[in-house]
Amino acid sequence: MSISELSRRRFLQLGPGASAGLLIGCGSRELDTIASFATTREEQRFRNARLHIDTDGSINFIVPSTEMGQGVQTALTMLVAEEMDADWNRIQTTFAPYDPAFDNPSYFIQVTGGSNSVSSHWVKLRKLGAAARAMLVEAAAERWGVKPGECSVAGSIVSHPSGKSLGFGALAEAAAQLAPPDDPALKTPDQFRLIGRPVPRLDTPAKISGGAIYGIDVKLPGMLYATVAQSPVFGGKVASWDEAAAMAMPGVRKIVALEDGMAVVADSHWRALKALEALSIRFDDGPNADRNSEEFTRMLEASMQEMDKEPFPEAAQRLDVEYQAPFLAHQPLEPMNCTAQVTPTSCRLWVPTQNLHGAAVAAAEVTGLPRQEIEVNVTHLGGGFGRRLESDFVKQAVTVAKEVDQPVRLLWTREEDMQHDFYRPVTRARFQIALGADGTPEEWHTRIASPSSFQKVIADNFPEFSWLPVQALLGDVNMLAGLGTSFVQSNPFPYAVGKLRTEDEIMDIPVPNGSHRSVQHSFSGFCKEAAIDECAHAAGQDPLAYRRRLLAEEPRYLGVIDLVAEKADWGRPPPGRFQGLAVHRSFGTYVAEVAEISFAEDGSLRIHRIVCAVDCGVVVNPAIAESQVHGAVIWGLENTLRCEITIQGGRVEQSNFHDYEVLHLHEAPDVEVHFVPSAEPPTGLGEPGAPPVAAAVTNAIFAATGRRIRTLPLTRHGLSI
Amino acid sequence: MLTLNVNGQTMEVDVEPDTPLLWVLRETIGLAGTRFGCGQGLCGACTVHLDGVATRTCILPVSDVGTAEITTIEGLSADNSHPVQQAWTELDVPQCGYCQSGQIMAAAALLAENPLPSDSDIDAAMTNICRCGTYSRIRKGIHRAARLTERTQ
The missing domain is CATH 3.30.365.10 (Aldehyde oxidase/xanthine dehydrogenase, molybdopterin binding domain)
Structure with missing residues (x-):
């Protein structure tokens, strides 16, 4: 192309x-x-x-x-x-x-x-x-x-x-x-x-x-190169800068003020980067400069205490447990970029985006042109994972292109990408579960607290409806995925329990968040499947048999559980190895996974294989389908093991791949993917492989050690591979 | 003016000497198949061969290249016929594909030095990041390319 x-x-x-x-x-x-x-x-x-x-x-x-x-x-x-x-x-x-x-x-x-x-x-x-x-x-x-x-x-x-x-x-x-x-x-x-x-x-x-054209590869006649620095503290503003010093650098054409940062335009990317350094921007950190992750956790813990206001019913056995998962970054390998050419009467974009609509909305807002007159051409995307549903970088590129006569390609550094992502939100859940004499949950009470991005999604993509208090009316469409009974979420809690009650609180935490491959299913798949494992052990029953009993009316859940049990040889791991099971439905697709682990002599964790059984209806292309599940498992695994975005002083502490350590080839376990034969219409596949991973691994760790992991990542518990 | 030897051709470039080779290849010479991922030599998207050795170019000042022969993904073969590219085709390794130029260059350099690498050789050599999680197919692809190379020799 x-x-x-x-x-x-x-x-x-x-x-x-x-x-x-x-x-x-x-x-x-x-x-x-x-x-x-x-x-x-x-x-x-x-x-x-x-x-x-x-x-x-x-x-x-x-x-x-x-x-x-x-x-x-x-x-x-x-x-x-x-x-x-x-x-x-x-x-x-x-x-x-x-x-x-x-x-x-x-x-x-x-x-x-x-x-x-x-x-x-x-x-x-x-x-x-x-x-x-x-x-x-x-x-x-x-x-x-x-x-x-x-x-x-x-x-x-x-x-x-x-x-x-x-x-x-x-x-x-x-x-x-x-x-x-x-x-x-x-x-x-x-x-x-x-x-x-x-x-x-x-x-x-x-x-x-090397010939595929990604956004970063777009080259137009006379094109200039822009790069940006944004306030490291969320909500901060630019206080001062040395424009003369930057303009004196070779090849620099323009300095442009952005909403919360500055852009430098030059005749090459490297020259733009060097001039950005010379610009010596000072930021006014604003009201969030003393916010941090520990404080956010205390806010979430305080929310959980609301449950104590109501009595926990008497039962043969009671579980009262809390789970938490951190902020996560997307980090597609192609950094955020957009090429824009703007005249008083036209706006043309070349952009790797998942959201052409959102790009046009952003460009229309900056240029004042009607949305339908914005030309958006999409390139190959060097990864998306939900990050490229956002149009923040498009808005910047159009703002910069308005100020120069040539087309401009705006490209972020990895550091900007890491510190200005839209993160999977930090989330905490508390379960109060009352088990009857036979081990069945007679009552399952869930409270979940998380910041939400739903109002922002509406404001960014449907500005004509931004006056609607969508969040107040609907809560968060993602937060309760797989945990609650809310009408806005499409994957209700599947287990046949006596009485299910779910409540939530949307937290005001000043860190941008957004859709992150499998959205909140990455959390609900973890905490629901670890908690049901806790119930099974409390009941003294095999975790697989226990789930089968509570899913007796759910044939497609049973289908993936039975297939994964057969393929993973459930209950008969090789000597020294331990198994953990998790099953979760997301985007219409049922996925069961068994993690097989051991501990090395030095105490380090070994993840030998992850066996997956998937029911996604008709499998259109089995080779691509397998690769999607593979990728989602690797994604889920790195987020289980060690990935975590933390906030100190109102800003993200991580900056590049040395301190946000994604999985490498030598750490990737064997992943086996098996599909349930089906003639049902196809359902989702890009994301559903991710949600069960964390619980499959932590349930295996429990099987091996008796140690229950309720907060991620595992590095917080001294566990690493 | 600096003189570079890129994919068998000698060319002169007029850039600041501290410019990383990556940006000279992409913007000055117009070989965009070598990609930018992290700017710190951590991800390997910018990998090319310098005298046959896999080298990360986002942190390599162009003035340090000297007379080394530079091979980029565009110079690996004209028609995707390098054994690594053949194996990558057979196995449909790429997903988003953004890291794959670097992965392929790293794999080709490994095989040039070690024609029949073991899994642990591959573990040690292949440190490039893939965010799509294509690692198992990359591993299979290297083993497959090793067999393809063996057969043609």
């Missing part, structure tokens, strides 16, 4: 010159209905176009989601190609620019997140492919004077039993003259040829040659 291919302008210009063939689209809002099909020069129709079959047989599909490694470029293309019966080798893809035609069907804005790219496009994109196939078949049948139902399609070739056959390219023009079918029939899973196969990723060749 070259830069020119990223331009929406060029994309729209496809029409007059290259409109030969069948151009086919579907509106994003009329779910599952197909509209505006025929080849036309009208711009509006091109804007909806997702699929172009050229007269030479080549097929271009516009991928509506952004590719951040999760494999959507391949998986979504497979959905279309499957129903078309297209020749996979003739398909090219481009990434959708900002346009409501490419809105996420579940969110009604153009955003990639929440592990729903495949599930939300599952019917829609297959219908797109099926409609194209039906029109091509009809064109062939008309030409041959036969019935469409007598024709078959394979490898982009329509055939008739009489021996006639024509390729898609030869049929495209005629197909474009036909009316699209209202509701094209879809294949049943037993008819799939591509779906379910480990089709090679479309993005691999460019990603191993």
